[in-house]
Amino acid sequence: xxxxxxxxxxxxxxxxxxxxxxxxxxxLLGALLFGILYGLSRSDVTYDGVPFKLALTLVxxxxxxxxxxxxxxxLGTYFVPLFISLLLTFAGSFCLGWLLFKRAPMLDKRxxxxxxxxxxxxxxxxxxxxxxxxxxxxAAFHTARITFFVLLIPLIAGVWSPGDTxxxxxxxxxxxxxxxxxxxxxxxxxxxxxxxxxIPAGALLYAILLGFFLGEFVFDIEEVPSYIGGIGQALIGVxxxxxxxRKTFLRLKQVGFISARIIFLFLVLGFLxxxxxxxxxxxxxxxxxxxxxxxxxxxMSATAFALGLAPTLVASLQILRxxxxxxxxxxxxxxxxxxx
Numbered sequence: 001x002x003x004x005x006x007x008x009x010x011x012x013x014x015x016x017x018x019x020x021x022x023x024x025x026x027x028l029l030g031a032l033l034f035g036i037l038y039g040l041s042r043s044d045v046t047y048d049g050v051p052f053k054l055a056l057t058l059v060x061x062x063x064x065x066x067x068x069x070x071x072x073x074x075l076g077t078y079f080v081p082l083f084i085s086l087l088l089t090f091a092g093s094f095c096l097g098w099l100l101f102k103r104a105p106m107l108d109k110r111x112x113x114x115x116x117x118x119x120x121x122x123x124x125x126x127x128x129x130x131x132x133x134x135x136x137x138x139a140a141f142h143t144a145r146i147t148f149f150v151l152l153i154p155l156i157a158g159v160w161s162p163g164d165t166x167x168x169x170x171x172x173x174x175x176x177x178x179x180x181x182x183x184x185x186x187x188x189x190x191x192x193x194x195x196x197x198x199i200p201a202g203a204l205l206y207a208i209l210l211g212f213f214l215g216e217f218v219f220d221i222e223e224v225p226s227y228i229g230g231i232g233q234a235l236i237g238v239x240x241x242x243x244x245x246r247k248t249f250l251r252l253k254q255v256g257f258i259s260a261r262i263i264f265l266f267l268v269l270g271f272l273x274x275x276x277x278x279x280x281x282x283x284x285x286x287x288x289x290x291x292x293x294x295x296x297x298x299x300m301s302a303t304a305f306a307l308g309l310a311p312t313l314v315a316s317l318q319i320l321r322x323x324x325x326x327x328x329x330x331x332x333x334x335x336x337x338x339x340x
Contacts, residue, residue: 035241
């Protein structure tokens, strides 16, 4: 317990330092890099379960408080681009899974295809064993994919995004009693709802909706101190980073160099999907990238918030993407079974 807490403190410190020297999404990247280094060196700390869910609710609450009512009317305009992007995501992922199966003799077909289902990593990992896949390899592959994406995408988004898109709360904003109350209420209520009714990205979704409701109709809150969002991003960063430990690295090494190639091709697929979504929806390419790329709903939402790039829109589209992929999982499994 003490070691886990100490790792979090050092991760937060690294995030603060990266943010202080103006690295894009510095809170997230600094903590992520520290988490990776610690995970590779020690492999004795994990934050799966309740700690990670609490970090999700903190980020979700922050996004929800800043959400505006107009977003719900805008979301409908993105339905067709999102649907087309999802179809292309399924097609691309199936092709990458088949390529992984053909090029990695040690992997059976189901394990290879589960490695390449790009949505709701924790949910995919948890059910992969029930369908006959090697959950250890699936977990290693998804951990590496998300870690690589979370490390790279914020840098790319930060460099490409124009300066006038940054609309983060003012640094001078004070953390008030109202802030404390709303965050406690949202985190507690979202955690309870997620424990009773589990859905993909549930903790994040519940927190966003509750944060919006309380911030819009109960409390009069226009902004939140930027360091609160930074802390949430850093917590997610360090918790994701420590997952990439020595066991993960060794399992990927067993699969061979093809695993690195597939992860890189996933990145290429994400850029292509973002371009398609950008053309069809009219959203900026960077916002499209954060909304569509299969890199984790929480992680991309935190990145969007850190960069001031339509975080509520990104979070909404990422959650819809994850839920759609998870609901489609039974049909994907049937396709896998038919191909056996």
